[in-house]
Amino acid sequence: MQRRLILTAGINSTGYLADSWRHVSDSPLVFAEFDHYLRATRIAHAGRLDAVFFSDHPALGADPAQRPLHSFEPLTLSTALAVAVPDIGFEITVSSTYSAPYDLARRLATLDHISGGRVICNIVSSFNPAVAANYGSAPLPPREARYRQAHEFMSVVTALLKSWNLRRPVDPQSGVWDPDFARPISHKGEFYSVAGPLNVPSDARRRALIGQAGASGPGLDFAAAYGEIIYCSLLSLPAAWNFRDELHARAKARGRAPASLRIVPGLVPIIGRTRAEALERHDAVSGAGSEKGLLRRFARDAGIDYATLDPDAPVANDLFKTSADQQRPAGFTQALAELARHERITPRQFVRRVEGGHRLVAGTADDVASDIIAWWRSGVVEGFNIQTPVLPEDLSDFVEQVVPRLQKAGIFPREYESGSLRERFELTGEI
């Protein structure tokens, strides 16, 4: 297989940036309109992107100054989009803590048939107490227990998807089902008891790819065990190499080939005709309004007093620390800490390097394309998940201005390849 760039695009709500809903050309209520997602998916399809990506929490964000980031249920929405738009894939996010494995296996197998194998299922263990409160009175389990559950969850889902023998379900002579056509899985574990078999046959070549997005220690172990498309925040090349080495070592320890894991970090492009124009747009769509506003937000996020902040003095090495029960992704905090550790970076530089937890590239289309090409050619990542600030206009700009530059560089295809995502990505080996 010729190595080639993987490109996906996040299309939640009005866009990736918190203040995007004030900048959309349509009503902010487009977050609850199917046509909005259809438009974004068609734009992504025009750019030959591999998939659109829906992050998710099954809870309403509590900040009235922000748009609801997660609304329509991703699997249902992706099913509708898969019928309307060919070729492109759909990365959906599912909580292993708050889903029944039989339900997920069944819905995935159903959507695999409907879409022809165009699904990536991003398994998260949930870190938000607001989600827990929508699913019972028990508090969110600690991270370690959630990941123990996630492992068992995936082993049950996988066993259910493999419970059919599709080679010969019907005996043409007797006219009855082969008694061996589907076998119970008889799972009894710490968290689940599931008899099986699944009531939907599953074709291995169309089976959903498993996405994974947690970067804590238990998160990496889960990625090493089950992950195929690894979503993460990588803010500098040294941090990215560290992450890659760590992940590959853990995968090898479990007997998996590193090539069966594809590292696809988030990337926030803000495109202007000039770098100055891109920075102005960053000021606006971030909601900070100005560089000063961005610095104020940096101080608040870092828990330091803005009055004492010197925007041109290097950031302290140990400014960002992950706590075991924090209510935002551990990966975001770790990425900030790594950035401060690996580079002698000032707050003024820092605020232009990261947005919404992911790596920001604000500049011209050439700047964005060059950045993608350089990272990809270095071999440290297999691709990027593009998180555009405002939807659908910024995704249009990316597709019209950046993608052709990647195609011209020969690292991204001009047409869709045939087959399921698993076949296109040559990830049929392990299943």
Next chain:
Amino acid sequence: MQRRLILTAGINSTGYLADSWRHVSDSPLVFAEFDHYLRATRIAHAGRLDAVFFSDHPALGADPAQRPLHSFEPLTLSTALAVAVPDIGFEITVSSTYSAPYDLARRLATLDHISGGRVICNIVSSFNPAVAANYGSAPLPPREARYRQAHEFMSVVTALLKSWNLRRPVDPQSGVWDPDFARPISHKGEFYSVAGPLNVPSDARRRALIGQAGASGPGLDFAAAYGEIIYCSLLSLPAAWNFRDELHARAKARGRAPASLRIVPGLVPIIGRTRAEALERHDAVSGAGSEKGLLRRFARDAGIDYATLDPDAPVANDLFKTSADQQRPAGFTQALAELARHERITPRQFVRRVEGGHRLVAGTADDVASDIIAWWRSGVVEGFNIQTPVLPEDLSDFVEQVVPRLQKAGIFPREYESGSLRERFELTGEI
């Protein structure tokens, strides 16, 4: 509103009859092909049917001589079909015992947006131990507890769907969400603890209609409390009038107008050019092979010795009895008992009156149309759910031969009405 016939069609698997998979023109594996359901839905659409109906158990049937009746997950499948086929509605079946109310409310609200309000959600409490075994180690709760849970389940789902105030979610002056735009539901009950609000806004006029299919005492109470489209087995006009009176009395006792409940029993049409041809087809597709085979099946189902069966002696009044924990729908057993009680009927007549638990009409297209017209004109039902033996061919016959007769009689529309199902059925009063 001019009263008009409601027609829906069951399109599970290869057809309603157990032996249908031996009679399909395609491979029996069509039960796991999206195109199979798409074809059936397009046929139903050509006939202007109000909805296609998916009954469901989230478990694989254990009988190797029968096709899997329930495979693709109904909500996911219906989402795909709703994008591909306009106008027609989708009746999906959901277990209140084995679903999380937040998940269902969210998926329904998502599909309501995508489909423009073309959903009927048939709530069942599950009666199959094989389902329980796919969702944990606890045995199936007794019926009374399942229905107590179903009531609480529906009250939570309803509260979540009503948790948004869509009138003015965004204040155009301040540019922030109105703090009142979505309110927590703070539900704490016997079975569920759910904070809310839902993260999808729900438009009342597009909200899914609630279907209901249980005919036991607790089932009727649930129908009286929440049901709008009432699916049931009614085998004779006297039994149907009794059912209607009983249901309406229970609805009135809860302060609901009887007109807000629509009674839509199952009907199995088997169409031939002559009555004799229809009976031959019944013999074949039932799997019984002959009238003798049908009588043998009758004896087995009734728990009597076939050797002692006199096919022309009236069936005893008390032959069929419902037990509290039986593993088939109580409504089916009750319907058989009612038929034996209300009519002096022989086994030979009996086997031609019921198939798969529902009322059978085997005859010419005129016979089937006349039967539908007579029942509907009597005022005892609002419509029928058509369960054709083999899909899609028998549904084609029904649409091509029976529907035009109903349209000519002026009781069924020639074109789809605009608006959501709720608007078309004029069921916007209570929400």
